[in-house]
Amino acid sequence: MYIAMNRFTVPLENAEAFEALWLGRDSHLKEMEGFVEFHMLRGPEQDGKVLFASHTVWRSEEAFRAWTRSEAFRASHKGAGGTAKLHEGTPVFEGFSTIQHIA
Amino acid sequence: MYIAMNRFTVPLENAEAFEALWLGRDSHLKEMEGFVEFHMLRGPEQDGKVLFASHTVWRSEEAFRAWTRSEAFRASHKGAGGTAKLHEGTPVFEGFSTIQHIA
Numbered sequence: 001m002y003i004a005m006n007r008f009t010v011p012l013e014n015a016e017a018f019e020a021l022w023l024g025r026d027s028h029l030k031e032m033e034g035f036v037e038f039h040m041l042r043g044p045e046q047d048g049k050v051l052f053a054s055h056t057v058w059r060s061e062e063a064f065r066a067w068t069r070s071e072a073f074r075a076s077h078k079g080a081g082g083t084a085k086l087h088e089g090t091p092v093f094e095g096f097s098t099i100q101h102i103a
Numbered sequence: 104m105y106i107a108m109n110r111f112t113v114p115l116e117n118a119e120a121f122e123a124l125w126l127g128r129d130s131h132l133k134e135m136e137g138f139v140e141f142h143m144l145r146g147p148e149q150d151g152k153v154l155f156a157s158h159t160v161w162r163s164e165e166a167f168r169a170w171t172r173s174e175a176f177r178a179s180h181k182g183a184g185g186t187a188k189l190h191e192g193t194p195v196f197e198g199f200s201t202i203q204h205i206a
Binding site: 003037039051053098 | 144146154197200205
């Protein structure tokens with residue numbers, strides 16, 4: 001399993017608009033081979049900023065890579081200009097591979 | 104849903120020992136009310152350091168808080184001295200609440 005996260009630092013005064021824009025977007029993930037699930041997460045607040053993270057679980061890193069090369073990926077990110085004004089800098093990507101699973 | 108992550112910065116030369124210690128420990132999570140699943144994750148490498156993250160999914164933040172006050176939590180963290188020598192500084196905790204789920 002592979003988890004792809006993008007971390008967004010959002011000033012507190014933009015948090016509500018940032019959430020609304022994310023929740024209103026078109027997601028094309030469900031059509032993708034190897035997609036398991038997606039969560040949009042709200043994390044800790046610090047110094048007037050909120051950490052948000054998109055959190056997508058894929059069956060493998062290969063499935064994630066195929067998504068980043070797809071037409072659906074381009075379509076999903078066309079609207080990214082709207083949220084870009086609401087967070088600081090660029091989102092920070094982190095990809096994780098599972099080394100242990102307990103369920 | 105609530106995701107509790109702890110981020111560990113591990114020098115590359117310690118990564119193998121760090122993984123081995125984690126995989127060999129006793130986990131008491133399965134006994135806990137509200138526990139959904141646990142992943143130990145290996146993330147990106149940068150400047151000779153590897154980002155590891157423990158990643159626990161709970162039904163709610165309350166379930167997570169109850170775990171941190173439990174006897175099982177203390178028992179699980181008794182052995183933390185062993186991994187502490189292998190990572191830099193203290194682990195950085197981040198708790199996340201779900202604002203959207205697509206599956």
